[in-house]
Amino acid sequence: MVAIGLFAVVSTGFFSVMFSGVRGADTARSIVRLTEEARLGLNRIVRDTREADDLLSPTAISYEVRTDYDASGLAGGTVYSPLCTANGELGYEDVTYAYNAVARTVTLCGSTLVSGAEPITGEPVFSYTSNYLEYDTNPADGVTTPEELDDAVGVGNNNDTLDGVEINFISAVKFAFQVRDGGQVEQFRSQAQLRNRR
Amino acid sequence: MTGRLGDQRGVAMVTVLFVGAVLTAVTSAAAFLSVRELRSGLGERRGAQALSIAETGIDRFLIDVRGGSLDWGEIKLAGCPTPITLSGDLGGGSFIAKLTIYDPTQPAANRLGGNAAAPPCTTRVTARPPRGTAQSCPLYTSSCFAITSTGTITSGGVVVAKRVVQELVQVGASGLPFGLSSDFVSAGGTPNANNISLLSRNDVQGREKLIFTGNDAYYLQSDFYAWAPATPIPAGAHAVGSVYVKNASEHPPNANCTASGEYAWDGSGLGDVNTAVCAGGNAPTSKFTEQDFNTLAPESAITEQEYASVKATAQREGLYCGPTLSTCTKNGVAHTLTGNIKASDIDGLPTDFVAFFDFSAPYSSGNSVNWDAVVNAAPTTCSDGTPYPQVTLVVRNGDLALTSGASVTGFVLVPDGTVKLGGNYTVHGTILSKETSLQGTGTVALSDCWVAHMPGPTLEVQRIRFGELDR
Numbered sequence: 001m002v003a004i005g006l007f008a009v010v011s012t013g014f015f016s017v018m019f020s021g022v023r024g025a026d027t028a029r030s031i032v033r034l035t036e037e038a039r040l041g042l043n044r045i046v047r048d049t050r051e052a053d054d055l056l057s058p059t060a061i062s063y064e065v066r067t068d069y070d071a072s073g074l075a076g077g078t079v080y081s082p083l084c085t086a087n088g089e090l091g092y093e094d095v096t097y098a099y100n101a102v103a104r105t106v107t108l109c110g111s112t113l114v115s116g117a118e119p120i121t122g123e124p125v126f127s128y129t130s131n132y133l134e135y136d137t138n139p140a141d142g143v144t145t146p147e148e149l150d151d152a153v154g155v156g157n158n159n160d161t162l163d164g165v166e167i168n169f170i171s172a173v174k175f176a177f178q179v180r181d182g183g184q185v186e187q188f189r190s191q192a193q194l195r196n197r198r
Numbered sequence: 199m200t201g202r203l204g205d206q207r208g209v210a211m212v213t214v215l216f217v218g219a220v221l222t223a224v225t226s227a228a229a230f231l232s233v234r235e236l237r238s239g240l241g242e243r244r245g246a247q248a249l250s251i252a253e254t255g256i257d258r259f260l261i262d263v264r265g266g267s268l269d270w271g272e273i274k275l276a277g278c279p280t281p282i283t284l285s286g287d288l289g290g291g292s293f294i295a296k297l298t299i300y301d302p303t304q305p306a307a308n309r310l311g312g313n314a315a316a317p318p319c320t321t322r323v324t325a326r327p328p329r330g331t332a333q334s335c336p337l338y339t340s341s342c343f344a345i346t347s348t349g350t351i352t353s354g355g356v357v358v359a360k361r362v363v364q365e366l367v368q369v370g371a372s373g374l375p376f377g378l379s380s381d382f383v384s385a386g387g388t389p390n391a392n393n394i395s396l397l398s399r400n401d402v403q404g405r406e407k408l409i410f411t412g413n414d415a416y417y418l419q420s421d422f423y424a425w426a427p428a429t430p431i432p433a434g435a436h437a438v439g440s441v442y443v444k445n446a447s448e449h450p451p452n453a454n455c456t457a458s459g460e461y462a463w464d465g466s467g468l469g470d471v472n473t474a475v476c477a478g479g480n481a482p483t484s485k486f487t488e489q490d491f492n493t494l495a496p497e498s499a500i501t502e503q504e505y506a507s508v509k510a511t512a513q514r515e516g517l518y519c520g521p522t523l524s525t526c527t528k529n530g531v532a533h534t535l536t537g538n539i540k541a542s543d544i545d546g547l548p549t550d551f552v553a554f555f556d557f558s559a560p561y562s563s564g565n566s567v568n569w570d571a572v573v574n575a576a577p578t579t580c581s582d583g584t585p586y587p588q589v590t591l592v593v594r595n596g597d598l599a600l601t602s603g604a605s606v607t608g609f610v611l612v613p614d615g616t617v618k619l620g621g622n623y624t625v626h627g628t629i630l631s632k633e634t635s636l637q638g639t640g641t642v643a644l645s646d647c648w649v650a651h652m653p654g655p656t657l658e659v660q661r662i663r664f665g666e667l668d669r
Contacts, residue, residue, distance in 0.1 A: 021220045022223065036234070047666055070306055
């Protein structure tokens with residue numbers, strides 16, 4: 001009986017450690033998958049944004065870019081993002097990126113691009129800056145923010161929202177989110193210049 | 199038997215083995231995670247590196263176009279059938295960039311040049327670079343080009359990252375004045391000005407010595423007078439100050455219909471709306487103002503950045519001297535000048551080359567380059583696809599003198615000093631200087647051939663659209 005008891009204790013301990021190890025391995029695989037997915041998703045967002053001809057409806061949780069992927073400036077051509085809206089007249093595609101707080105996803109035209117995502121505390125998922133340093137006034141720190149554009153005479157409408165012609169002065173989009181899987185958190189940050197907004 | 203069952207020494211070993219196995223599994227999982235993360239991070243870093251290198255290829259190409267190693271004659275046929283290629287190594291990677299014409303109105307497969315007998319090669323307007331680059335490529339395809347650059351990172355001889363980017367650019371004539379352009383021009387002897395306009399920001403002295411013939415090969419009447427037809431303007435003298443004929447101002451009368459009529463298209467700050475119509479026609483006004491000059495030529499000089507590009511080309515594959523004529527390089531190798539610049543100083547240089555004389559500031563009349571060499575003895579003979587020899591000749595903080603037998607085809611840039619032309623010289627191309635003195639019996643000229651092969655520093659390259667092709 002003593003031997004059986006000892007065997008049971010030892011076995012329980014052994015299997016508990018073993019299952020814990022397996023769980024750890026699964027978690028590791030899951031984290032790798034999530035972070036790789038997040039990396040790929042972020043790359044896609046950065047590349048699309050970099051190539052965008054125009055920026056539309058920018059907010060802290062979503063924005064839209066208008067891109068002529070086949071660089072024709074003409075109707076037709078390659079449709080690169082079939083989920084998104086194609087502007088047949090000019091050959092543009094309107095691509096929307098958004099953060100869904102309930103589903104904890106970053107989406108591309110409604111389709112999940114990154115899962116397990118959540119904002120980094122104190123930072124918006126999407127934020128915007130401008131190269132127009134003549135409006136970098138408060139403070140003059142080398143970065144023109146939407147707030148400074150909003151306050152700029154002749155540009156902003158002073159309504160504390162990035163809207164109207166202020167959007168035309170935006171030249172870069174910043175991204176910040178983290179991916180959580182259980183207790184593991186990986187943070188992702190990047191920035192894309194709107195290269196074709198000249 | 200009881201003794202063997204009671205012996206528990208093996209249990210410890212088995213337990214250690216089991217625990218060891220579990221720890222190995224846990225450690226392997228951690229290692230797997232770390233390796234995948236590292237690999238993923240490394241791949242990302244290499245990708246970003248390849249992208250940067252690919253973009254460098256585009257930047258280098260833009261610099262090369264303005265640097266003087268290419269001319270419009272080559273650029274306008276890029277990709278018909280052979281692209282102009284530039285390659286280089288950079289930071290553990292390499293790029294290869296290709297310039298081709300680009301016509302967005304063609305089907306996607308035919309937009310880039312590649313077949314000389316098919317569009318867009320056969321549908322392009324290729325005679326001369328368009329003036330100004332205000333139009334965007336999709337609407338104005340005759341000057342639209344693509345630079346496609348591939349950046350690669352290799353490790354152990356294997357490509358581990360590759361990115362392909364494309365920049366659509368528009369190439370056209372820059373806003374510099376083209377012709378004989380100086381702040382001040384004086385003439386003596388009987389110099390000829392064939393198919394070229396004289397443009398002065400101040401006065402022209404000795405107009406009666408100059409013999410203008412033909413129509414300007416570059417400018418149209420509509421370039422000078424917005425309401426005039428887009429036909430070539432007869433060669434003439436245009437000065438923001440005065441044009442002096444035998445020490446007296448040419449204007450009035452407006453227009454000046456004297457002599458052979460070559461004065462009829464002259465303009466000056468003292469001119470006015472023409473009250474007469476000369477036999478053979480004349481300009482609607484003899485007035486030529488600073489504003490007119492700036493409309494005609496919005497850029498008065500090339501920028502320091504552009505000087506740096508031209509200088510780099512001279513140092514790499516041209517003739518470069520500075521800060522004195524005793525320290526020169528030719529094709530990047532030390533070279534000793536003996537007296538005037540002559541044939542032996544420029545032989546072995548590329549077809550389109552740069553000669554850059556970089557005297558230290560400030561300007562001194564003692565800094566003088568005497569040019570005796572011949573660059574392209576037949577500048578009015580050319581054909582598409584055939585190299586057109588020419589030089590971008592720059593003298594900073596000094597003067598340039600051409601004497602009998604000297605012949606230059608290309609772009610003469612003497613921003614701080616005087617271009618002194620004497621004897622039986624030939625300058626075929628554009629001159630941009632602080633002062634110009636035309637003496638002797640030589641010739642300054644433009645031609646359709648020159649316009650069809652305008653050198654890189656006279657061109658303007660504007661980025662139109664950036665794209666990543668490796669999706």
